Amino acid sequence: MHAALVEQAKRGDREAFDSLARLTGDRCMAIAFRILRDFDLADDAVQSALLTAWRELRALRDPDRFEPWLHRILTNACYAEARRRKRWSEGIRLLPAESVHGPDDYATVDNRDQIERAFRRLTVQQRAVLVFHHYLGLPLPEVAVRIGIPLGTVKSRLHHAKRALRASLDAEARTPPTSQERMA
């Protein structure tokens, strides 16, 4: 779909790349936010990824694979932003529950907050696998391509991520969070 624009951009056409960025940026933002759980970090990651894509675009062999290629760059940009946050931030802040889900999705707001906290406890690599698989709905082999890791590693991360989520949720069910944890 973007192949013609990619070809133009590879030849240094900044207008074409700007069009590509506007075609793909929103989706990148959705992915980055869901991995990082922070709007500003996600914004930074997307900008960084798009700039890297511009710089490295001539290395892309198949113009039809622009978006998967961009998503791989984006994933690494998210990892970098997560490291930056880890280095400079003392803690994390839960975002307010901007609920768009139906009443059947969560039994209570507490359940939604529980999964938020459990998700945040995952490594950023595990979150990425979950986002590409559950949010984008990609099959695992395509997740492997987009993230740039072997299929076996994708499966392993997915398994461990879900196991960790379940463990966190089980622990939360046994021990309700303190008010400080809710606000942390």
Place this chain on the structure above:
Amino acid sequence: MTAHNDLDRQLNSFLREGPTELPYQSFDAVRDRTEQTGQRVVIGPWRLPEMNKIVTIGLGTAAVVVLLILGYQYLGSPSNTGNPGGPTATPEATATPEPTPEPSTADPTDFAAIPMGTRLEEGDYVFTHMDGVRVVFTASPVWERNIPDWMVWTIDDDKATMGVFEADNVAVDPCQPELGVQDPAVGPTVDDLVTALRAVPGLTFSAPTDVTQDGYSGVRLDYVPPDQLDNCLDDMGHAVLMTVNGAVASEDDYFPAPNGSDAFSVYIYDVDGTRVVITAAYTLNRTDSLNEMLASIRFEQP
């Protein structure tokens, strides 16, 4: 319903929440940045046996970095900055570099804290990602911060990179990333890593030569082309060579492939028990500034 019943459905609902649009100001910011940023030049078709390149990829279970190169020029050791280039180096490449900058008395800037894509100002910077050592270097304005946060890139098409990290293992076979890394892992000494790198199938390193940097002894290996990894590269020209421990928190950092690079050298030092690996990949046009940066390296205690 408890929180963990039907985890997939809850997860799907949870992930549907949140923003789905990039702010328009961010699009404008990207556009502004691209106006100031050139594209890296890829020389020739993607993969030809005679082509010079660097290739890297992230792998597997530990923080894995892959680095692989083709080239025929090699760089003088960090302690031998005035003699860059190999037998076929061009006059430009072998020109006497500018004097090594004196270390600044100002506190070095944390390299990882610099925004991605930022051109460095003349001054001292420090890699702080290793537990056992801080690595300070002096950069000129031809370098920039980019991904990953333990590698410095040139800002233009005369590509060169300098990576600084702590390597803990080596791939079994860069052409077969599914085989992972060596088990048992490579031993902890400089010699252990040298031996392992020289035994990696598909590529050849020179015999190690002794080098000294900031009073610490080490060895240097130069890649000797050609390699046999033509069919092992992903879309970004990556292949696995070393795992990185301590340098990155991520499993998936990688070096984007500057295919125009001509040469690649690995320096391995034992800095008070920390095995520091410094990689230098470069084209001839950047040997001078790269040599200056390599020569400026100082090892400090955290």
